[in-house]
Amino acid sequence: MTIQLKTGLKQCLSNTRSSARNVVRDITEGFFNISHNSFAMLGLALVFVMIMLTARPDLREAGESRLMALLLARQEATIGFTEPGAVDRATAVNPKDLPSKQAAVALWLSKKYNVAPEPLSALVAHAFEIGKKSNLDPTLILAIMAIESGFNPFAQSPVGAQGLMQVMTGIHHDKYAHFGGKLAAFDPVTNLRVGVKVLEECIARAGSIEGGLKFYVGAANLDSDGGYTVKVMEEHGRLLAVASGKRQAYDSQTTPTVVPVSLPLAPRPASPSPANVLQSVALLGS
16 A cells, blocks of 8 residues: 555656646747747848838938937937037048148147147148149248238238238138138138138239238338248248158247238328428428
8 A cells, every 4th residue: 555655656746747847848938939939020020121211211311310319319418519510610630631741741830839730730731732723832821821820710910801811801802702701711711712812813913922922911012021021931941841851940839920911002101302301401490
């Protein structure tokens, strides 16, 4: 009787274990089947979405716009404002992206005039491009910018010369008309282009670079240009040396010399005639 009871218990335990294994196996197989089917459904859904986005570009653009709006809204909530396109308005270039000659000039000018190298690199690149088109040495253009404004795009002289190249906006408004109006004088690249155009005209009138610089500064009819031409040509020589790989010392420039371009020349005062001189002497003696 005891043996039969033990045998029955063993059989019962064996059946229980077998049933438990079957239950676990069924649950596991069911889980894998459900997971497999779910992943299959997810894959089908993704394929369907891709087909729809390919067939309907408008839906894709709407989705991208919505996603970008959500991301911007989240960023704006974090920092208070956002404008990813603002970088497009910056006149700036990494000096490492320039050819070695241009990079050397940009870095030298940056140190001398205490201006960030990135915007100066952009100006150097534009000067080389515009100089090539106008048959002017780009280092001459940069030397004029240095002497005129110290690379301050918002510089203004007491007589109204404005921007990097200190062009008299009121006189050369016709040139700015091609760029949307006189306010374009404060766009660095536009001011550079207009200044180079004025310089070309001045050199053509004078027949030489030195003579053109006197016209450029508005001193064509004066005995002296106040040392302007010498300053520009000396800086031009230093920049040529830097561009050719030579080391050039410099003194940090903190206060640029702002001079107007093509300032209308005031007539010279007439020299007193001998008769007037004698008359004045007679009056003083009486």
